[in-house]
Amino acid sequence: MTAIIDDYLDRAVARALRGPARDRNPRVGCLLVDPAGEIVAEGHHAGAGTPHAEVAALAAAGPRARGTTAYVTLEPCHHHGRTGPCTHALLEAGVVRVVYAVPEPTERATGGAAWLQEQGVKAEHHPHAGSYALVADWARAAALGRPHVTWKIAGTLDGRVAAADGTSRWITSAEARMDAHQLRSQVDAIVVGIGTALADDPALSARDADGTELAGQPLRVVVGHRDLPAGSQLTRGPAPALHLRTHDPREVLRTLADHDVHTVLLEGGPTLAGAFWAAGCVDELLVYVAPVLLGAGSAAVPDLGITTIDDAARLRLVDLTRVGPDVRLRLVPTAATPDPEPASPSSPAHALVPASPIQED
Ligand SMILES: NC(=O)c1ccc[n+]([C@@H]2O[C@H](COP(=O)([O-])OP(=O)(O)OC[C@H]3O[C@@H](n4cnc5c(N)ncnc54)[C@H](OP(=O)(O)O)[C@@H]3O)[C@@H](O)[C@H]2O)c1
Known part of the structure; x- marks a missing residue:
């Protein structure tokens, strides 16, 4: 039966x-x-x-x-x-x-x-696993009362995301970048700061190895007051990017919730991501670590105001996978927000206690 x-x-x-x-x-x-x-x-x-x-x-x-x-x-x-x-x-x-x-x-x-x-x-x-998978992102956002945020970092062994001259392409391998593109195709929105948009002119689309756009394309979002230059990649593409002229991560997430976004991939840079962290708006970190040393350049994480080891931000490792020559770590803050593992009968979405402005109707 x-x-x-x-x-x-x-x-x-x-x-x-x-x-x-x-x-x-x-x-x-x-x-x-x-x-x-x-x-x-x-x-x-x-x-x-x-x-x-x-x-x-x-x-x-x-x-x-x-x-x-x-x-x-x-x-x-x-x-x-x-x-x-x-x-x-x-x-x-x-x-x-x-x-x-x-x-x-x-x-x-x-x-x-x-x-x-x-x-x-x-x-x-x-209980039925396929049905849980169907609602997992929506249920997580409902439980959080805002979109679920994954902070993605692609860095060196010494925690740098750009060299001293600002160049950052490429720190990680093609395999790691393809892996990240798959992830982009699975989220509702990608968010970057205007600093990254100006430095890298990213397309923020999800593409396969030969550059073809994947089926699922996220909403592209840039945060910060400065303008995007005319002709930059974020002003082109299948849909223009959403430009949010604010420094408040919670305001960003409220606006994204209004755009039916349940999952966000926060791709930096360090200033914006640090602000999300400080606001308690990071639920998960996905860190690609390349066997590369730079010794100088932008740190992946800005000053978090931590001055002594007792105050260190501790994370829990939930997955460690080798991707080509790099490794990918999936981590959650220890004083965490709900577990990001996919909901299943053994970790049901309904275990995430809701208090939700993101509502069904
Ligand atoms: N390897 C990687 O994974 C990776 C990923 C992303 C970026 N990067 C590198 O990181 C570098 C850029 O880093 P970044 O930290 O300068 O750029 P960012 O975090 O992308 O952007 C910073 C800018 O965003 C605005 N902003 C938005 N919210 C803010 C807030 N709460 N507080 C302060 N400013 C806020 C400010 O510009 P306004 O004053 O105009 O508002 C600020 O100057 C580039 O070299 C890029 O290549 C590396």
Whole structure:
């Protein structure tokens, strides 16, 4: 029986993937299955302001929804947002059982399964890894109350990110840079300071080894008051970069949340990244270390105001991987913000206690 439920939820995940990859809301899929095991209808959420997956499936099923079981990747919502509660829609349509993979992690929309149970609709939680993966970024951002931030550093053994003359291309290997490009394609936004934009004129796109742009392109963001020169790469490309003329990391993240950003890759430079660190806005570090010495030049990390070893910022190593001739370390601050490991049944997204301005509707 468990395998059959997993099959239905796998299919619900496949359906959910038709929804937009970047949106205020998570992607959700729903299947309505009759007592003979036949799929009566499927639905997915096509983005904020459109019907939720359950409502889309119910609309496709019409009267055939009566007596079915709903297999849903996320617990049906139980609140009035831009659309009505899915719990009410399921009850009114005569659905007799609801199997959901991920408990609703936001306080605002939670309680759906318990309410359905009270109304006589059997509600079962069936943990399912694919469904957790679908909502992991959204749930992390909801738990943090802002986008999740990964600070990426590509540095030398002696912690430098540029030589004394300001040149920094390239410290790490082509393999490490390709690895970082893959990461870019998986986040919602890349953020750099205007100092980096002026020094390096980066494109901040996600590209493969021959320079072709990958399928997922993040929002490109530059932070700082100075202007970008006309013709710089950030003024060109598939979409112009967002230029935020502020020095306040929290303001940056609030603005990005308004742009439906759940995950941020902070690519420096040291001044901006140090400001994010000081504001408590770094959740994870991804550090590519090249077997290179410079002895002088910009330090990867600016002065953090630490004067004695007892006050050192300590990090926890969660992964160490060799990438070509370099190594990649994934670390989290020890007084951390939620664990960045992908949510799975053993580290469920709902364990991240939410208090969320990033809300589902
Ligand atoms: N190897 C790597 O991983 C890597 C990555 C990135 C950069 N780099 C290197 O780092 C160097 C640039 O570093 P950087 O530290 O000068 O550049 P940055 O951090 O990219 O930009 C600093 C500028 O951003 C603005 N800014 C935004 N928020 C700020 C805040 N809270 N506090 C202060 N200023 C803020 C300021 O400009 P306004 O006064 O105009 O607002 C400031 O001068 C370049 O050589 C680049 O190649 C290396």
